[in-house]
Amino acid sequence: MPEHHRHTVGPDERGDRIDKVLAKRNEEASRSQVQTWIKDELVFVNGEKVKSNYKCQSGDEITWEIPDAEPLELEPENIPLDILYEDSDVLVVNKPKGMVVHPAAGHGTGTLVNALLYHCKDLSGINGVIRPGIVHRIDKDTSGLLMVAKNDKAHVSLVDQLKAKTVKRSYQAIVHGEIGHDYGTIDAPLGRDPNDRQKMAVVDDGRHAVTHFEVIKRFENFTHIKCVLETGRTHQIRVHMKYIGHPLAGDPKYGPRKTLDMDGQALHAEVLGFEHPITNKWVEFQVDPPNDFIEQLNLLEKMS
Template structure:
């Protein structure tokens, strides 16, 4: 752990602490700086502060940068369900329970470990820890992901995502009977100020839009389809909780009493995009895993 100090000048006054520290540490991303703040590695006048604290002239800022522990990425012979593959990309159907890329708590058994065994060429834009990963889905969410084999493909797919040109449709089962057949949830998502391990609806969050439609409804549950217009962390889980219909099985955003199905009932079933090289529209579909039908069958028998 290396520590640093800085006294805020007049020119720096009224700037958010995370912005100031990202300027003082140009080699670090703002999200990395925010991680230091969450982990209480940052103090102002010897007090812990939040990322939105605005510094004042003369404030004494002290921060510590943790030593980086490099992850050892190893290729692992883990079975993959590959829906499509060519020289530029591949589309995989990730199983429920698999983490997308290694982290401090998951150094093995991830999708990246499996990809490294299957494919030697992956894009390097997201660094050595996330080769080829253009977008993610949560550990306990199953479904379709596109992986880039080179930087050209990675940049193009990322631009399509940013421009909302990628079609991403999910299937979910939620608590409560939704009284209307369709809906649009437009609410900004950011870190929950009361629990930094969660996301929430916050005024200064990033724009987030989810379109949903009802597939089948029951007195206490609803089977729905969601289309993402944006792709924020935990977006569907947060949005459905926000409107009062949290996902079945969700340990983070669901009700205290929910089904024990090892995580939220959420599946990325449709993925469509323009192929970066051929410029042809490609769309893929993967049926929800067997447990979805089992849960729906259980719900039907309740009534």
């Protein structure tokens, strides 16, 4: 079923194009996708059809419909998985760096979902055919722990725990610069970067996002840190650390050009803890960073 949405234009959006306003309110959609919705007459302002260049007025009632995704034929693939825990309800996997979590445009195969479908036939269907069992995500080049729901009851419980901020998620990261203080908290709202729709940024009307960090060790021009997520927004740690002037090493999207040779950001989901959705017992898992992360720490140690 298509999703139906409604939004009342605020004074701060007066004069903005309709496609810009809707793109900001749909994190998963690009501006060109929004323009397609408008062209397909899925968007109305005060009950009337509009064009993509319509300038919004304060008080306008925008209603729009997000069409169902085109069904993908997902192929189970015999890809090795590092599974830390599995029962009939949940599965905890250590995702390798370089693996996409679920299929999307340009990534129809080789994803964690393709591997999971081969490994087990029972995954929750709440997120639809493209994301079976997927409760939360980590970026392609972020390694580490993910929980997967094997039935809908487990899925609902895990999502509720994420919303209630009771899931324990801590990461290791290597960032540029030497952080002077041992502990810190970044509380800054995140949304689509208005200047680049492929990026997230700290924006005034973004979604609430909080990251806590702690210094593990300082090196010359770099710092090894632990980050604890209070919320789990897209690219949260990567954007928050850039925001305070310490972008992640190796990050091609948010970091400087001159960086460590990491082939992607130095970020690893090290600890994952949650209440088991059926037994209600607390379960917690820990996995060390991958070899490329450890090798960079060893190099920094030698250079400092």
